[in-house]
Amino acid sequence: MSILKWIRQIIGDDDSSSTETEHDSLQTQEIFHKWIIINEGGFQIVSEDEVEIKKYWNDIEDVELRADHVILKVKGHPDINIPNTYFEWYNFIQQVPPGFQSFDYQGVQDIMAQLTPCFVCGLISVNHTRCFNCGFDSWEPMNYNLPPREEYYREAQLHYFEPFEGEPLNLSNAAKSGFKTDPKWTCLVSPEDFGN
Numbered sequence: 001m002s003i004l005k006w007i008r009q010i011i012g013d014d015d016s017s018s019t020e021t022e023h024d025s026l027q028t029q030e031i032f033h034k035w036i037i038i039n040e041g042g043f044q045i046v047s048e049d050e051v052e053i054k055k056y057w058n059d060i061e062d063v064e065l066r067a068d069h070v071i072l073k074v075k076g077h078p079d080i081n082i083p084n085t086y087f088e089w090y091n092f093i094q095q096v097p098p099g100f101q102s103f104d105y106q107g108v109q110d111i112m113a114q115l116t117p118c119f120v121c122g123l124i125s126v127n128h129t130r131c132f133n134c135g136f137d138s139w140e141p142m143n144y145n146l147p148p149r150e151e152y153y154r155e156a157q158l159h160y161f162e163p164f165e166g167e168p169l170n171l172s173n174a175a176k177s178g179f180k181t182d183p184k185w186t187c188l189v190s191p192e193d194f195g196n
């Protein structure tokens, strides 16, 4: 599944006034309401159907890093607050060019080092109990509404890896979006599960 289609799906789910989706028991979280497109010399903030912010690094006077958001100081404009619930945030903080006086470049390394493996997508992308790549929450032993652990992760993987519109199946946990691969990850689904 491509990143953008995955996000669109999550955002699409969020249009509903109800959280009772067919995947409700999987703790799918509609966390990515917007995403960051990083490009040559700058970035864009995109919501479902429009580019909301487009900036070049030359426009940015300074950048401040917090544990879950960054604050961009823009010449002659209000600050821009970018929370980690914007998809690609963890990639974005690693792409901030050198030379911003207030930016804590070592703090980026600390934030990345605190992430833990996701048993769904196989990246090192979980902050506390939530994956900031695939959007799934970790299975919780004390949450009796959830299926058993392996069943939970298998169901989540079936959802996450389901190809869209004729795209090839790709059961890979290759590093992406700034997140590293978890070499110990176990894929619980097979091509047969997708009719291949």
Ligand SMILES: [Zn+2]
Pocket (backbone or CB within 6 Å): 118, 119, 120, 121, 122, 123, 125, 131, 132, 133, 134, 135, 136
């Ligand atoms: Zn994940």
